[in-house]
Amino acid sequence: MKIFFKLMLVLIFLIGLPSVMLGQHNPDGRKVSLECVTCHVSWHDAVNSKMSLLPEVDAPIQLQGIPARIPMAAMCFTCHDGTVKDSRQIFASNNHKPGMQVQHADVQGMPLDKNGNIYCGTCHTPHSLKPDRIGGLAPFLRKEKNNSALCLSCHSNQSKDHLNHPLKVKVGAGNKMAKNTFWGKDGTIECMTCHPIHGTQAVTGVQGNDRSELCSSCHEAYFKIKLTDHDLTSSLKNKSGTIGPELGGNDPCVACHVSHGAKAKHMWAMEIDPKLGENGYCIGCHSNDGLGRAKVYSHVGHPVSGNLAKRNVPALGIKIGDELLCKTCHDPHQWEFSQKHGLSTANEEGTEYTSFLRLPDDAQGQLCVTCHQNQATMFSSDHSVSREGFQQFFRESNTLHGQCTVCHDSHTDALGSSTGGDPYAVLCLRCHDGEYFPTSVVHNNHPMGVPFISTSKLGGYKKDGQTLLSCNTCHDPHKWGKTVESSKTADLKGDDRNSFLNISNWPEPKLCLDCHSKKATVLMTDHDLSDPSRSACSLCHTPHNAETQYGILARWGGSPGESFNEKHCFSCHNKDGLAANKLVEGYSHPREFGILSPAARGQGSWLDFPIFTEGGPSQTVGHIDCFTCHDPHTWSYKAELQKPGRVNEEGNDLTSFLRNPSQRTLCTDCHGENTLWKYNYYHDPVKRKRY
Amino acid sequence: MNRALTKSTNMRMNKYLIPLLISGISLGQDPIGLEINFSLVQEYEAGFTFPTDLCGNEQGDVFVLDAMNDRVVVLKASGGTSEIKPQRDSFYKAVGIAYINGDLWIADTPRSRLLKLQLDGRISEVIKLDHGIEPVDVIAAGAYKVVSDRMNHSITVLDENAKEKYHWGSRGEGFGQFINPGFMAMAPENRLIIGDILNRRVVSYSQSGRYPQVIAKPGVERGQIFRPKGIDLDAQGRIWIADGYTGAIQAFSVSGKFIGIATNKGKSIALKGPMGIWVDKQNRLWVVEAFASKVSVWQISK
Numbered sequence: 003m004k005i006f007f008k009l010m011l012v013l014i015f016l017i018g019l020p021s022v023m024l025g026q027h028n029p030d031g032r033k034v035s036l037e038c039v040t041c042h043v044s045w046h047d048a049v050n051s052k053m054s055l056l057p058e059v060d061a062p063i064q065l066q067g068i069p070a071r072i073p074m075a076a077m078c079f080t081c082h083d084g085t086v087k088d089s090r091q092i093f094a095s096n097n098h099k100p101g102m103q104v105q106h107a108d109v110q111g112m113p114l115d116k117n118g119n120i121y122c123g124t125c126h127t128p129h130s131l132k133p134d135r136i137g138g139l140a141p142f143l144r145k146e147k148n149n150s151a152l153c154l155s156c157h158s159n160q161s162k163d164h165l166n167h168p169l170k171v172k173v174g175a176g177n178k179m180a181k182n183t184f185w186g187k188d189g190t191i192e193c194m195t196c197h198p199i200h201g202t203q204a205v206t207g208v209q210g211n212d213r214s215e216l217c218s219s220c221h222e223a224y225f226k227i228k229l230t231d232h233d234l235t236s237s238l239k240n241k242s243g244t245i246g247p248e249l250g251g252n253d254p255c256v257a258c259h260v261s262h263g264a265k266a267k268h269m270w271a272m273e274i275d276p277k278l279g280e281n282g283y284c285i286g287c288h289s290n291d292g293l294g295r296a297k298v299y300s301h302v303g304h305p306v307s308g309n310l311a312k313r314n315v316p317a318l319g320i321k322i323g324d325e326l327l328c329k330t331c332h333d334p335h336q337w338e339f340s341q342k343h344g345l346s347t348a349n350e351e352g353t354e355y356t357s358f359l360r361l362p363d364d365a366q367g368q369l370c371v372t373c374h375q376n377q378a379t380m381f382s383s384d385h386s387v388s389r390e391g392f393q394q395f396f397r398e399s400n401t402l403h404g405q406c407t408v409c410h411d412s413h414t415d416a417l418g419s420s421t422g423g424d425p426y427a428v429l430c431l432r433c434h435d436g437e438y439f440p441t442s443v444v445h446n447n448h449p450m451g452v453p454f455i456s457t458s459k460l461g462g463y464k465k466d467g468q469t470l471l472s473c474n475t476c477h478d479p480h481k482w483g484k485t486v487e488s489s490k491t492a493d494l495k496g497d498d499r500n501s502f503l504n505i506s507n508w509p510e511p512k513l514c515l516d517c518h519s520k521k522a523t524v525l526m527t528d529h530d531l532s533d534p535s536r537s538a539c540s541l542c543h544t545p546h547n548a549e550t551q552y553g554i555l556a557r558w559g560g561s562p563g564e565s566f567n568e569k570h571c572f573s574c575h576n577k578d579g580l581a582a583n584k585l586v587e588g589y590s591h592p593r594e595f596g597i598l599s600p601a602a603r604g605q606g607s608w609l610d611f612p613i614f615t616e617g618g619p620s621q622t623v624g625h626i627d628c629f630t631c632h633d634p635h636t637w638s639y640k641a642e643l644q645k646p647g648r649v650n651e652e653g654n655d656l657t658s659f660l661r662n663p664s665q666r667t668l669c670t671d672c673h674g675e676n677t678l679w680k681y682n683y684y685h686d687p688v689k690r691k692r693y
Numbered sequence: 694m695n696r697a698l699t700k701s702t703n704m705r706m707n708k709y710l711i712p713l714l715i716s717g718i719s720l721g722q723d724p725i726g727l728e729i730n731f732s733l734v735q736e737y738e739a740g741f742t743f744p745t746d747l748c749g750n751e752q753g754d755v756f757v758l759d760a761m762n763d764r765v766v767v768l769k770a771s772g773g774t775s776e777i778k779p780q781r782d783s784f785y786k787a788v789g790i791a792y793i794n795g796d797l798w799i800a801d802t803p804r805s806r807l808l809k810l811q812l813d814g815r816i817s818e819v820i821k822l823d824h825g826i827e828p829v830d831v832i833a834a835g836a837y838k839v840v841s842d843r844m845n846h847s848i849t850v851l852d853e854n855a856k857e858k859y860h861w862g863s864r865g866e867g868f869g870q871f872i873n874p875g876f877m878a879m880a881p882e883n884r885l886i887i888g889d890i891l892n893r894r895v896v897s898y899s900q901s902g903r904y905p906q907v908i909a910k911p912g913v914e915r916g917q918i919f920r921p922k923g924i925d926l927d928a929q930g931r932i933w934i935a936d937g938y939t940g941a942i943q944a945f946s947v948s949g950k951f952i953g954i955a956t957n958k959g960k961s962i963a964l965k966g967p968m969g970i971w972v973d974k975q976n977r978l979w980v981v982e983a984f985a986s987k988v989s990v991w992q993i994s995k
Contacts, residue, residue, distance in 0.1 A: 055939035
């Protein structure tokens with residue numbers, strides 16, 4: 003029984019053998035496995051043509067000279083219909099679908115169909131390594147997609163950095179791309195990150211020309227540009243005759259940036275003048291014929307190109323040696339740094355708080371002090387805009403300025419509003435000539451606009467190759483100087499130690515002597531009246547609002563005397579004055595006689611014995627006055643006697659601040675041989691009348 | 694029951710049954726078969742995007758799973774169409790649909806679950822499937838439900854409480870194995886007919902996966918199958934099988950005999966990517982032509 007059963011099995015097996023022995027062979031005659039005919043439908047052996055169910059196809063692909071069925075979409079679909087894998091969304095997509103023409107692509111090393119169009123097999127082949135193998139190319143791709151190699155086989159012209167969106171850059175975890183977004187190795191951007199090759203959209207998040215959704219997914223911060231003047235979809239929307247790129251929908255990026263095929267770096271949409279360097283991106287529009295011509299860039303403003311940062315400024319993202327650029331101060335994507343400013347489409351005028359500034363020029367002068375730290379000392383001085391004078395001015399003029407822009411305008415002139423002449427004086431007098439400030443300098447100031455010789459090479463303003471004296475010769479408006487009070491300097495009355503002086507004028511009057519070095523002879527004489535807050539010069543002279551223009555003589559109040567000089571001298575030389583022990587009993591040469599100056603008489607310099615009129619010194623005709631004989635800065639006309647001696651030394655005819663020896667006086671013209679008597683007893687009202 | 698049913702069962706099957714079955718197939722097949730005339734009754738496009746499956750009810754309404762559009766399209770027996778959109782849920786990219794005891798059941802393939810869909814779009818029951826199952830098709834087997842699984846290449850049987858009772862099958866070419874089981878149908882005597890897509894065959898099994906009977910063997914000639922897709926039985930007990938590549942619709946007996954092929958005007962019909970099929974009481978065969986994104990209705994001649 004067992005033998006019979008076994009024989010039956012063998013018989014049945016042999017009868018059935020042909021059906022299992024029939025194999026499959028490829029066109030070369032090589033036997034292939036069953037797996038091959040899973041797709042290679044033509045490799046079924048001995049297909050009876052009358053019995054064949056193979057559909058007639060117009061195969062656009064030839065393999066080994068035979069129209070190929072495999073790479074046709076119909077074959078792919080038999081598995082990718084959801085029963086094996088689901089790729090229906092790919093078949094539904096018009097994006098890279100079979101039969102698509104390759105008009106704009108430069109196909110390199112990828113097969114096309116007989117019509118030169120793409121088909122599934124252009125990019126895919128089941129014979130690539132399986133995706134789960136090392137080096138496998140999911141989904142059965144001919145080339146790697148993780149590094150965009152697949153895409154660049156045809157689109158190599160869209161990979162050049164800067165002119166196209168960069169590849170292989172890592173995107174922050176905070177991006178808002180869809181969860182199924184394709185990322186390269188280590189989360190880098192690759193072609194398919196934005197271009198889901200078989201997606202329903204050619205580019206993710208792009209509606210028509212509007213890339214807002216896509217761009218904002220990674221560059222959300224830049225979308226602060228919306229509704230600003232740089233959002234041309236908004237600011238130029240209702241304007242006719244505009245120039246520049248076409249605006250696409252509500253895409254605020256498109257005016258300046260294109261994703262591919264840019265004309266300049268930064269994916270720039272417009273031509274840039276290469277001579278302008280990095281600033282060209284701004285000046286391209288902010289020029290006379292540009293889109294931003296309403297805000298034309300001026301070269302007289304803050305220096306940019308060619309100037310290098312001298313320190314690291316993290317707040318502005320610049321490092322030592324970085325070139326200063328428009329974007330150093332401006333963030334073209336952000337109208338106002340804190341985003342607290344409500345925006346509209348009204349093209350509002352910018353302020354120190356807005357204007358695309360990276361930081362505001364506020365009460366702390368945030369923007370400017372990032373570089374100009376040394377000037378920050380101003381913010382606690384009377385030059386701070388927080389002082390009441392400024393505040394009152396702002397209120398009444400309905401304006402608002404920051405610490406720096408109240409004086410400086412970055413895009414017109416470093417000292418804004420100067421239209422010629424002395425820009426410093428113009429600027430300073432905007433405030434110091436008005437009603438809001440107690441320190442107005444309205445009359446009898448130190449001479450301005452004159453050449454000067456400064457030991458320390460003090461500044462001034464340049465004109466015709468000369469440096470002329472101006473406010474900045476003596477003052478640095480950013481530095482109050484030594485603060486003598488424990489409180490801040492607000493509304494303090496200044497003195498020789500501060501007052502925004504370039505050089506401290508106390509205890510020695512170094513600032514005055516920097517130019518008036520010959521007047522240093524006054525030091526340590528009885529006329530050196532310096533005290534803890536006042537230098538030797540300041541008792542007699544005041545550079546602003548003096549009693550006289552000549553000599554900028556300080557105010558003398560109700561002191562006696564006929565002339566300015568007498569009043570000036572008697573302000574001390576009176577019984578209640580500082581020089582009460584040197585009272586002058588007789589004085590005032592008769593004024594009915596005009597006196598010729600030495601120069602007019604051809605006998606020397608008019609300064610040998612200066613004569614005066616009511617307007618000041620005269621080089622021709624005038625009157626004899628105190629300073630005709632006395633030089634208050636020089637104890638003796640003899641150098642050896644000028645050396646400082648003991649205090650309150652009694653004078654004689656060689657000293658006593660006499661300007662010159664008696665024999666060189668003018669007196670002989672009228673007084674002849676009585677001159678010596680008159681001269682010696684000039685201040686004795688009795689004796690001087692003897693002759 | 695566990696996954697492989699039992700190892701010894703399979704070994705016995707391999708030792709004795711496989712040769713017998715193969716021989717039986719070889720000896721029993723009619724290589725010619727009949728040409729069964731099909732006449733086109735109607736075509737529906739209805740905005741479909743690669744629909745995959747359909748089913749019908751006793752009233753003659755047909756439900757087409759148009760999952761790429763996240764909907765079921767109802768082709769009403771009374772004429773006209775409507776759609777069922779899922780409320781607060783989605784079955785995007787689902788593949789299979791069945792009408793079981795008055796309810797629509799959807800094999801929500803990518804989300805590893807079965808959904809019971811009400812006609813108003815409400816999803817009244819969600820059955821989460823274990824083992825990462827990606828269900829391709831679901832059919833009723835008495836009180837049980839049977840699910841084909843493209844992920845594990847297996848068949849899962851759920852009991853009346855929708856709990857997994859057992860599963861069987863693995864990836865391979867032997868009987869009891871599959872390379873992507875797809876659409877299924879129930880034949881008399883609880884025979885489970887399964888399209889074994891990449892093994893290019895249709896085989897019937899007992900519900901527990903035993904006693905395989907080849908219905909259609911691999912090939913591209915009449916009586917053979919290359920991409921088995923939709924399967925259904927008509928009132929005569931003929932097993933109709935759609936071939937997703939050749940586009941042919943062929944009939945086999947439950948014993949695996951090739952009965953005939955659908956023809957139209959003397960030529961075998963070649964549909965565009967046919968997938969799910971359903972034969973109604975009027976002996977009309979409804980077929981999803983997925984690649985053409987349409988449904989066509991064919992009258993089967995007597």
